[in-house]
Amino acid sequence: MSQTESTKTTPIPWWQRIPLTLQILIALVAAVSVGIALGAGNPNPTNATLINNLAIPAELVLKALRALATPLILVAVLHTLMTTNIPGTAGRRLAGLLLTNTTVAIFIGLLVANVLRPGTWGSVTTTKITEITGQSLDPWGILKDAVPEAVLKPLVDNNVIQLIVIALSFGIVLRGLKSEQITQGKNGYQSIENVIGILFETVIGVLNWVIALVPFAVFGIVAKTVAKEGFAPFQSLAAFIVAVLVALVLQGCYYLTRVKFGSWVHPLKFLSGGSDAFLTAFSTSSSAAAMPITFEALQTKIGLRESSAALGALVGANFNNDGTALYEAMSALYISQLIGQHLSLGQQLIVVLTSIFASVGAANIPNAGLVTMTLVFTSVGLPTQYIALLVTVDWFLDRCRTAINVMGDMTVSALLDGKKPRSVDEAEFTSF
Secondary structure: OOHHHHOOOOOOOHHHHOOHHHHHHHHHHHHHHHHHHOOOOOOOHHHHHHHHHOOHHHHHHHHHHHHHHHHHHHHHHHHHHHHOOOOHHHHHHHHHHHHHHHHHHHHHHHHHHHHHOHHHHOOOOOOOOOOOOOOOOOHHHHHHHOOOOOOOHHHHHOOHHHHHHHHHHHHHHHHHHHHHHHHOOOOOHHHHHHHHHHHHHHHHHHHHHHHHOHHHHHHHHHHHHHHHHOOOHHHHHHHHHHHHHHHHHHHHHHHHHHHHHHOOOOHHHHHHHOHHHHHHHHHHOOHHHHHHHHHHHHHHHHOOOHHHHHHHHHHHHHOOOHHHHHHHHHHHHHHHHHOOOOOOHHHHHHHHHHHHHHHOOOOOOOOHHHHHHHHHHHHOOOOHHHHHHHHHHHHHHHHHHHHHHHHHHHHHHHHHHOOOOOOOHHHHHHOO
16 A cells, blocks of 8 residues: 555545534424324324334434443543642632532522423323322432442442442542652553543543434434324423523523622623633534633633633533533423423432532533433433433534533633732723
8 A cells, every 4th residue: 555545534424524413403304394294293093103113213312322321421520530630729619619600500490490381381192101209308318329339330220429429439539649649750540541531532432423323313203203293292392492591591690690799800891702712612512612712712802810711711611511400400300391290309409419410520521411311310210211302402402501611611710810800901801
């Protein structure tokens, strides 16, 4: 083989050149057409088998997501703790801000979902009623359940709280060993770090294969739903989109309030300076892709110190997933309303805890909401097959919540920078 031939790159198949969003839109149009052709709510009994088989791709995608969720979260947390540089005092303050913002986001999501109740704006036919076992508010029971009986049991049971306890325990210890070895001039930790990094990239690679099948899942579930039930079930989905957008706007207002009273940055300057980062996050649906633009905007357009910008935009982005956590909590409540079930206060608390834990280290995971949502649903006994219905609108809401994730990173940076600008000359950044 000649040198010229060896340096040739493998051509990318034409279907991979089409953006995933466009693929999903094409799948939606095709699915609606097929659903109308098969009856649009009044299907011919002879087509019953065909209509039911349309949902098989969605079922396979959901099974794959459930299988990948626990190992992905485990290696993601270990990888983040092993590779992220977190300073001591500032790191503790950073952790407090991230936890506070995520908790507020989840409670805002649950409040909006409880008030608007988007799941009651439509109906969906269920083949079987899944009863959700009532659960009282038992903090001690939740604490006792956080400790697994065996190290690998949470991977089998999809218990996200136990999984995060194991991941954080091993991650913190490995991080401590790494620090000790660096101080002693040793490098034995690198082999473990490399293995964790390879495992993380491997699981991400498999996840990308699954995500590539999402358009087929969207086509199948939408075509089946339209054929069997018409467009009635999508009324509640429209209400769900509105509810999520309202919650995200409220979360954005919370960020601006924190910036106003907790930093020297003017909220209008914050919004205008971060516009490029917000647009990048929305267009790419990736916090990681927006990270360098966010870091630059915080320094050059808003005027924060480099250390504050780095902690929020680079370090915090590895842990912060406020928009995704909000979305997962609302999704759980929406599906419970849709199928006529009720989540008690104790179960909603479990949703809060699970959403917080599931968001740890998931910021750089593609379509993290779909992956970790299976864990949130499982924690309160909700049937995960209804996630397929959410896949039809996730492509849009994912972009919206990613923009909120980036806004949360920027808010943390502004709060870490304090109430004094880095110099008197830069005080003009806050005046208009």
